Amino acid sequence: MTNPIKLTDEIYVCLHEAGHAWVTYLEKGYVEFVELSVESDGKCKGRTRANRPPASKQAIACGGFAVEYLLFMRDRIVDEDGVPITESAFINAAMNNAREDKISYFGVDLNDATGRWPAEKDDAFMTAGIRLSGKLQPSFANIEALARALQSSKKVERTEIERILGF
DSSP states (O other), rough: OOEEEEEEHHHHHHHHHHHHHHHHHTOOOEEEEEEEEEOSSOOEEEEEEEEEOOGGGHHHHHHHHHHHHHHHHHHHHEOOOSOOOHHHHHHHHHHHHHHHHHHHSSSSOOOOOOOOOOOHHHHHHHHHHHHHHHGGGGHHHHHHHHHHHHHHHSEEEEEHHHHHHHO
């Protein structure tokens, strides 16, 4: 297995954000910056500030999941013991990780009292992200390069993003 990644690794968050950035450019927008912060509890949070055409909102929202899906399909996501995670574990983690992205995708927060989304909405979001992953696959090296730059510097601005992604 090449470069295994745990769901709790900084690089996992960076790859997710790099996916949003890549799709922003595919959709004829641009990214002002991507940013990584570490919360007081040690959890990483990422943010992508994009200027995008209105019709691209749903595609960009799926960009992070699309990258996560490619990592999963390549058996690069592992548990704490270094074992590739199961499909069920991936779906649970990815859908929890995509909470804000799903709100952006659907335009409304559909969490119920237990914090779960309707299964049919998760399915629709995942289907869109899986379809999108095919467009990201040929440029995965660029996406990884942006993620490594983000992990290293914690913030990457537009000029550097465009240089790394080739736009």
